[in-house]
Amino acid sequence: MSRARPSMYPTPTSASHWTALEACAQGLHACGGNLQGAVNVLEQGTFDLPRLAGIIQSRRMFDVVTEKDIFESQRALANEMAPEIEGYIARAEDGLEELKQRERALQSKLEKRSQAASRPQAPVSVAQSALDALEKELATLRNRKNRLGREVDLLEEKAARGGAAAGAGGPAARSRPGVKVGIGRR
Incomplete structure (x- = not known):
């Protein structure tokens, strides 16, 4: 009377058990995906939390x-x-x-x-002798003007040299600054 010994190996699981485990794994993956989506949404909503905290704390008047x-x-x-x-x-x-x-x-x-x-003008006639006399007088006046200009330049140079040589007591020191020495008509 021997009794049968129990088997060391478990009995094979049924097919319904495997399908239930597979459905459970798929549910777990779906739950993980949903959780990842929620984390992403939460992260997008709170990534600028320090800026939002600063905005909320600021007071505007x-x-x-x-x-x-x-x-x-x-x-x-x-x-x-x-x-x-x-x-x-x-x-x-x-x-x-x-x-x-x-x-x-x-x-x-x-x-x-x-x-x-538009009015007709009468021709101006001047005798040639009068014209020659006027031109001659003009030339002498120009010569006289040029000669007097040279004399003034020489006098100014003498005054400048005399003022530089004499120092403070020379004739240039006694003359007023900015006043030119000129020679009148004779």
């Missing part, structure tokens, strides 16, 4: 101004600026009037010149 205050400020500003603007307008009008007067004066000059140009 707003001044509430009534429409009456705004209109009063506008009127005060207009009253302050009005004299200056009126002054600018007056200056512009004065300048415009001055330009109109200059235009009228130039127009009248132009009319006078055009009338003078």
